[in-house]
Amino acid sequence: MKPYTKKKLTKVLLIILIHLIIIGLAVLFANWKIPHDTKDYVYNNTDSIPAQKTALVLGAARYIGGRQNLYFTYRIQAAKELYDAGKVKAFVVSGDNSTKDYNEAQDMYDALVEAGVPGDIIYMDYAGLRTLDSVVRMSEIFGQKSFIIVSQKFHNERAVFLAQYYGLEAYGYNAKDIDLNRFSYRTKIRELFARVKVFVDIITGKGPKHLGEPININ
Secondary structure, three states, rough: HHHHHHHHHHHHHHHHHHHHHHHHHHHHHHHHHHHHHOOOEOOOOOOOOOOOOEEEEEEEEEHHOOEOOHHHEEEHHHHHHHOOOOOOOEEEOOOOOOOOOOOHHHHHHHHHHOOOOOOOOOEOEOOOHHHHHHHHHHOOOOOOOOOEEEEEEEHHHHHHHHHHHHOEEEEEEOOOOOOOOOOHHHHHHHHHHHHHHHHHHHHOOOOOOOOOOOOOOO
């Protein structure tokens, strides 16, 4: 190998190494900071979580490949637990409805009604394309400055952290998680980088893709 080529290759490898170190440190920081700052605001039982007017149920697909998505199922169960315990008076179901044939909010509404929650206390947010969108829209569209968030613990931590950044008072109620398998393993890996994205969005001033007219929760 020619000296010039070897020197150039060494420089490229050094640049790649520096970038990998930076990414690694960012992942470590984000995945320490978010759980650390939210540990006192996420709950596993209904007895200790503060009662709120409204709960935000974060969206997920009801089915994946024709099979029941347990992330979805367990979130619905957790929301019903809050209702049965008298901890909330209304729900906002927030999810992706970016295509005609995919409607997370409607699926969550239907599942909650099937579980015994009255339909007239469930409000649908069709523009919850991301966790950030769902959290910010609770304040900007639904007028809620204090609320409970329903999802799995790893997701709740990130959502509560975002809410705190935007000056909102949020508590996470943890739905049952899924044992590690091929599907949940990918979800957990994706979450590592989603937490880094939280700080990228904060630094760049990222906001919801859609806002709109206010919706009054009676």
